[in-house]
Amino acid sequence: MATKAKFQAIRGTRDLLPPETALWNRVEQTAHEVFATFGFGEIRLPIFESTDLFSRAVGGETDIVSKEMYTFSNPTSLAAMVRGGRTEGMLSDMLLSEAEMISLRPEATASVCRAYIEHNMQQLPQPVKLYCMGPMFRRERPQKGRYRQFYQIDAEVLGGTDAPAIDAEVIEMVMTFFDKLELQGVLLEINSIGDRNCRPKYVELLRAELSKVKDKLGPDSQRRIETNPLRVLDSKVKEEQSIIEKLPRMADHLCEDCATHYSAVKHQLEMRGVIYRENWRLVRGLDYYMRTTFEITAQGLGSQNAVCGGGRYDGLVELLGGPPTKGIGFAIGEDRLILSLQESGKAPAQQGRDVYIAWMGERAHATAIRAAKDLRKAGFSVELPPVEQKFGKALGQADKLGAKYALILGDNEVSEGLWTLKTLADGSQAKYTEPDLLAHLRKSL
Ligand code: ATP
Ligand code: MG
Numbered sequence: 001m002a003t004k005a006k007f008q009a010i011r012g013t014r015d016l017l018p019p020e021t022a023l024w025n026r027v028e029q030t031a032h033e034v035f036a037t038f039g040f041g042e043i044r045l046p047i048f049e050s051t052d053l054f055s056r057a058v059g060g061e062t063d064i065v066s067k068e069m070y071t072f073s074n075p076t077s078l079a080a081m082v083r084g085g086r087t088e089g090m091l092s093d094m095l096l097s098e099a100e101m102i103s104l105r106p107e108a109t110a111s112v113c114r115a116y117i118e119h120n121m122q123q124l125p126q127p128v129k130l131y132c133m134g135p136m137f138r139r140e141r142p143q144k145g146r147y148r149q150f151y152q153i154d155a156e157v158l159g160g161t162d163a164p165a166i167d168a169e170v171i172e173m174v175m176t177f178f179d180k181l182e183l184q185g186v187l188l189e190i191n192s193i194g195d196r197n198c199r200p201k202y203v204e205l206l207r208a209e210l211s212k213v214k215d216k217l218g219p220d221s222q223r224r225i226e227t228n229p230l231r232v233l234d235s236k237v238k239e240e241q242s243i244i245e246k247l248p249r250m251a252d253h254l255c256e257d258c259a260t261h262y263s264a265v266k267h268q269l270e271m272r273g274v275i276y277r278e279n280w281r282l283v284r285g286l287d288y289y290m291r292t293t294f295e296i297t298a299q300g301l302g303s304q305n306a307v308c309g310g311g312r313y314d315g316l317v318e319l320l321g322g323p324p325t326k327g328i329g330f331a332i333g334e335d336r337l338i339l340s341l342q343e344s345g346k347a348p349a350q351q352g353r354d355v356y357i358a359w360m361g362e363r364a365h366a367t368a369i370r371a372a373k374d375l376r377k378a379g380f381s382v383e384l385p386p387v388e389q390k391f392g393k394a395l396g397q398a399d400k401l402g403a404k405y406a407l408i409l410g411d412n413e414v415s416e417g418l419w420t421l422k423t424l425a426d427g428s429q430a431k432y433t434e435p436d437l438l439a440h441l442r443k444s445l
Helices: 020-037 051-058 063-068 076-083 088-098 109-118 164-180 199-212 219-227 229-234 238-245 256-271 334-343 362-377 391-400 411-416 434-444
Strands: 048-050 071-073 101-104 128-137 149-158 187-192 290-297 306-312 327-333 355-359 405-409 419-423 429-432
Touching: 020 128, 020 149, 020 164, 020 334, 048 051, 048 109, 051 063, 051 101, 051 109, 109 128, 109 149, 109 327, 149 164, 149 334, 164 187, 164 256, 164 290, 164 306, 164 327, 187 256, 199 219, 199 229, 219 229, 229 238, 256 290, 306 334, 327 334, 355 362, 355 391, 362 405, 362 411, 362 434, 391 405, 405 411, 419 434, 429 434
Parallel strands: 355 405
Antiparallel strands: 048 101, 071 101, 128 149, 149 327, 187 290, 290 306, 306 327, 405 419, 419 429
């Protein structure tokens, strides 16, 4: 007999199941609350965008764009061509030349900037403060804390000035959020990677210095001397560490404006009581960052321990065809944030039912339905079995579901108008009239 193939979630994707999803909801709810107190509004973005948007914003040379994006041609262009009166014969040739390439989003900042331009948000009071959350897609090697579909919580401040207080407040916001979640072992690292004036000169200097020690570097770093020398600083290869430590540092090559900005950001963080560590080797994987960059790590994550990356990207909106616009933001890796909370025991335990209604008999069923309605309306979590079962079996079920109480409704209870409530933890039992029962539950749950 032929066996049916079993389907499994695609490699690098996974299902999030209860009770874990309760933690996801708590994290997201906390983000909504904390970000609102900083004046941020939620933006919801499409999951896919024009491939060009990402190659222009993130950078064609980055790992993300060069090898990690899920890209395909957009079939709606076919429908548009048919509507445009093209014959089928013409279509096959044109499909290749005219089809628009689209990609699943690997990150959110490019889309937020696209939306800022598209909706003329520069006409709103500046800066515009937006946040979003949802899945991102990168074709990376799946491992703990690294998935092909993963989730980010993202916040961006666009327009207005590049006042260092904005950088500091954005960082303060994410630290407040982590604090509220009681995330453990949080470490904030900051750096300045300069701007259009000073960074190119530094990158050239770095390239020249790296070329001198090229033979001592591994293949990845050797390649990056050409493509992206800054990323060499990011290297975790053990043999390269002593070499990297001797390389020239951006901090010593910042132009005056960038140096002033950087020290003001640090001062602003201190004013807010935000504890940070400087890390001159902190560079971001995306091309658009400038000046302030930061990364936050947390405990319990092994080598994938970055839970948030962010920084300033003043030229990005302009690069995408908008007006000159300041910008700064961050992206939190929600999967890793959740992992860290779970590892440190900050995850809520399985959420049991408040009340399991054990009913027997026709009349009791009708009363049980009404009781369930009233209890749910009062906000209790209620399990109402769909078919009659013996009380013994029902109580066993209630136990398995982690219910706190069993409400026992048989014909006696219904005719007496006195309902039996059993506390499952200690087996104690008491009778209540309907209104008393509700009042009692309100007090004790
Ligand atoms: P990493 O160096 O860990 O790959 P990154 O520099 O690629 O991170 P960003 O693009 O700055 O990360 O994204 C911000 C955050 O999103 C990261 O700090 C991380 O928590 C999370 N993240 C990035 N890629 C993944 C992934 N494939 N799976 C799970 N989380 C991810
Ligand atoms: Mg990465």
